[in-house]
Amino acid sequence: MPNSFANLNLPTQQLANLGNLGYKLMTGIQAKALPPALQGSDLIGQAKTGSGKTAVFAITLLAKLDPQNFAVQALVMCPTRELSAQVATEIRRLARYQPNIKVVTLTGGQPLAPQATSLEHGAHVIVGTPGRIGDHIGKKTIDLSQIHTLVLDEADRMLEMGFMEDIGRIISLTPKYRQTLLFSATYPDDIKRLSAQFQRNPVEVKAEALHHAGVINQHSFLCEKPHRLQALEILLAHFKPRSAVIFCNMKVGVREITEHLDQLGFSVKALHGEMDQRDRDEVFVQFKHNSFNILVATDVAARGLDIEDLPCVINYELPHDADVYIHRVGRTGRAGKEGMALNLLTDAERHKLADIGIAQKTELDYEVITALPKAALSPTQPNNVTLRIAAERKEKIRPGDILGALTGEGGINGKSVGKIDVMDYAAYVAIERSAAKQALACLLNGKIKGRKFKVTKL
Template identity: 85%
Template sequence: MPTSFATLNLPETQLTNLENLGYQHMTAIQAEALPHALQGADLIAQAKTGSGKTAVFGITLLAKLDPQNFVSQALVLCPTRELSTQVANEIRRLARYQANVKVVVLCGGQPLAPQAASLEHGAHVIVGTPGRINDHIGKRTIDLSHIHTLVLDEADRMLEMGFMEDIGKIISLTPKYRQTLLFSATYPDDIKRLSAQFQRTPVQVKADTLHQANAINQLSFICNKSERLQALETLLAHFKPSSAVIFCNMKVGVREITEHLSQLGFSVKALHGEMEQRDRDEVFVQFKHHSFNLLIATDVAARGLDIEDLPCVINYELPHDPAIYTHRVGRTGRAGKEGLALNLLTDAERHKLADIGIAQKAELPFEVISALKGSQLTPRQPPNATLCIAAGRKEKVRAGDILGALTGEGGINGKAVGKIDVLDYAAYVAVERSVAKQAITRLLNSTIKGRKFKAKLL
């Protein structure tokens, strides 16, 4: 039986906001964890990506927040900037039922000074990566002495990335009697040690840590190493995914595939760790907007990549670690929807597939790539284009302001406007490709909040 959020002791305004945001019923992890968390218990929550865990700690920390007190009261540590940004955006959405809740993101790839200025003006909730938060500690631009709720999101990944020392230093500056919520897709020994060091008699909950076999259809195909690119073409021709993330183990593979598929006429972009952060942000937003179809990525995108209804993930190369495989395929089949995971491997890599099967407690069959029926390779054109506006939250620009500028008198039809993402210093708008030129002309000749801003078509 679905469990309603109304069974929790939440304000009526918060319940109304949850309903408006599309939170109809609690997911398994929400139903297991929220009653304990709202009572103030420390928590170890083991759950797969896409299970609704952000709402667990978001609702919990907001329940104790005092918006009238302009000190940092909640801290969320995440492994990557991408995940930090998504978590912060979701907390802002969850906080709409109360006024003036300020959420600040502290991650690398941005200068320290503007972040320090945001902290100086008061931030109720801090979301960020351990490395950048420690940078602020070193500069004495952050005060963690009033933190009542500490969240370690995707703790296993943070430990894999070598953040244990940073995490320890950060936690040592928070109050002893705080609530600590730890979320992890896996529960290895180092997570147990982390919990023992920083939590007080935590309640342990577990829900949907492995993707259900019927939620993600996992198909594996053997090919020769020299024929891997042609095997990828075969997968795209046979399964014809409308959108997909193609994972590689190294950036050299990302560049090779991106160039190859571009030459074949596919709408494709690359994402890897050596890109500038702004470029990574723009690629990520465009993919969310369905402004290109195929994202070629290293594992920098395996965490924090939250795309609604992503139909397909392709492992061009299997990872060495089964846990990374789990995070990759977790981009599809989210929230109970069906997904497709396609794997390419050589005969020498069969042990990787066997290890993944052991981790999933299931046998993963495979067949030769030549077994797939031949089909014509027909690249799709993406349905949308993305516009970038040189104004964001710092200029008090809201999504409704941008929509009004586009659709006002003589403007484009509102149905042609899709997602609008407003970041600190820029905003991104998805529009139907057929009206993209009209939309950018409209923005360049209109005002937003009474001002003209630069805009471009990405």
């Protein structure tokens, strides 16, 4: 098959791991970008979130890693903490075919000292934000002199956030003859200048995201500003999404909506930039685990949030930039599945909808919110509960160990166990609500790999 990973001449163990992870056929960006990238060429990949670009640079950098050399050999820079965590997780998954590959995440929101300690013990790959990587350079806790692969992920977003100077300083400390892979959803002049400065004869590839415009059904509704919360209730009552992300432009709106929906009986949590990193991570994990139904977020989640099957995105307020809108609605309708985007706007915001339509090369219509037939609100409880296990990544507890503890002596049916995420400071497991009490007792009274851990229901 032309889009088979087997055509890339990858090691047998890596191909087996790709198959186990569900990588059946290459996406458009993977088919176009992986051959030149694996040959060592610099690359400019124009691809939106959801296109499968992470696997492009992960497979490329892993192909050149020397597991015996615990120097930093690959560096991935991302615009946000959330995207960094997501990318690091995927690199670890794709690296399972090789033993002892260490991936360290360097982002803000956490103290420098533990990160510096982790770096002292060596790392093959660093994934992080330019600001925090720059902090470690200033403290001389990181050595970039042996890097062979440099990745700039969502470069347009990093430039928008003012990271150009940090990026330049970091790249200046890497070897001149490295491979540089640059990925950007858009290709403005700033990206062209960045490429000209740091890349050598890059191959340019362009591919669409996994979702297409026709897969996301967009509906816009005009409402009065003082009655926006009531308009949101009408949307939830009429469309009844089983799960949704509601985007706001400001954290004040996030708090207001979260409190309002909570009072109405919805299973809802907030996500915004002022939360500390662990709290944000736990919110992400619980949402992925289907442990609550509605996430209310600022655009801090627009790029990093990666949910396999999110049926609905609601723009409580339209963003000021059409590209931000595209990234927001790109959370739904992924991998060929049908998604829905619901937008609320006031008279003063109609120009934003027009700008979004221009960016999509289509005319977006709207209707008055009160035209929707009346329906009753029907909040539902999420299917799962998330348990937090106080086991740090360095303790080498793996998902299989947790699953074994639950389904072995614990007697939990394997079908009742959902996603398991092992993070730097804790592990999280999703359990069907009906089995949560039994699973909690099992983990509290039993052992994982012969050891007892503190376990909490979130």
